[in-house]
Amino acid sequence: MIDSALDFWLWLQDGPLLGILLTVLAYQLGLWINRCAGGTPVLHPVIIAIALLIGLLLLADIPYRDYFAGAQFIHFLLGPATVALAVPLFDHKEQIRRLALPLLVACTVGVVTAVGSTLLLAWLLGARVETMLSLAPKSVTTPIAIGISEQIGGIPSVAAGMVLIAGAIGCILGPILFRLFKIREHEVQGFTMGLAAHGFGTAQSFGISHQAGAFAGLALGMAGLLTAFLLPLLVRLLGL
Amino acid sequence: MLAGIITLLICQLAGELLARLLNLPIPGPVLGLVILLTILLIRGEVPAGIRTVAETLLRYLALLFVPAGVGLMVYGDLIRADWQIMAIVLVVSTALTMLATALTFRYLLRRAQRNDD
Structure with missing residues (x-):
């Protein structure tokens, strides 16, 4: 027995x-x-x-x-799920067309700030290279962040953990910052939450309004794409 | 439904292939996303089969992170060594990112709306 x-x-x-x-x-x-x-x-x-x-x-x-x-x-299934992100992005195509320039510029500024401040701070604080590279895609939606960290020599598991914690932190910080800086527009709140706190921020934004949620989903997709294209190049340039 | 699964997998395969052929440092599935988006934009609509599969996968997206996240247990040493740095970077960089994004987008949005009037 x-x-x-x-x-x-x-x-x-x-x-x-x-x-x-x-x-x-x-x-x-x-x-x-x-x-x-x-x-x-x-x-x-x-x-x-x-x-x-x-x-x-x-x-x-x-x-x-x-x-x-x-x-x-x-x-x-993360692979097919990443491909599937094309569907919600397609659903937002009218908004993208109408606000193409503001969206693109804000997304670029956000992504550059996210990646730049992470690498700079981690370097200043003396982090190990694996830590830096695993932190770098922290604002990006997890499936894309895992793919990026594999590409640039980070540790996918640690990257996934950092993304999840960054998402939770974003959900706490967002409402505080919006109050402090009097940011009331739902489009802006949603876009910011989606960019800095990916899926967590998107879920929270749908609680504010449908419009906020839609812009969050849009930011999540755009920021994920842009980071996937920018970060590997940046890491190569910096020679990490 | 089956057509949707096949489409997603073929887009992923094409993305992986493209990344390797062109020696691009971009994750294959992300290129797959771009390929699928291009197809959808050309067709002008999302075929029902693709929408069903995509929305099902995305509804359970969070579940898919769990296996990778559990992998943290292997990196206890790295996390113990760098956890303070990780915490500071996560909080400060997230706050900076939110402010930069929100202020830029609000400024540009207001300008765009003023031009519309």
Whole structure:
């Protein structure tokens, strides 16, 4: 009996079933805990799910590699999901056409500030190169940030963690900054949240108004694209 | 539905291929995004199959980050060594980015609206 239970456990650790099941379960639990906490971005379902899984794997002494052998099937879907971002971008094409210049300029200023201030600050504070490169795409939506960090020699897992935390920080800072600087236009609030806090900021902006949400989604897509094109070039130029 | 899955995967494949052929330092799926967007702009609409698959994937987008995020457990040493830097950079840079974006966009938006009048 003990033997067969052990066999089953070993078999389970070898296959993809356990990694996939644990990931979906932890996320469902994260959604549930987040709902109980009133939907605050600080306790984002993803952050809860990651914390739960890390705790569980450490307790059960399962190496990350074994977990990822299954979870990679979920991870793979980030690729098609990135391609799928073309659909919401297409849906915003009227707004893009109407406000092409302001959107492009604001997006460029935002992306350059995000990447520039991150690299400069991290360098000034004496961060390791891996830390710098993993922080660099922090404002960008996670699927694109993971792709970028693979390209530029950062650590995709650390980059993903930084993006998620940056998103939560953006959701807290946004409303405070908007009040301090009297930024009331919903287009501006949404665009700013989407650019600096990607999907987290977009979700929060839909709570302000549909218009704010639409501009946030637009900023998320534009900033992701622009960063994916700019950052690898910049890193090459800086010789990191 | 199946046509949508095939379209997304082929766009991703084309993106990966393009990135390698042209030796571009851009993630393949991001080029795939540009390819799909170009196709959609030429067609002038999103075919129902593509919309169904895309919206389903994007509804569960957050779930897809979890496996990579769990990978943080492997980098405990790096995080312990640099966590203060990470925290400062995340807060300061996010605040600067928001201010730069909001102030630029508001200025340009007001100017554009004034020109419209």
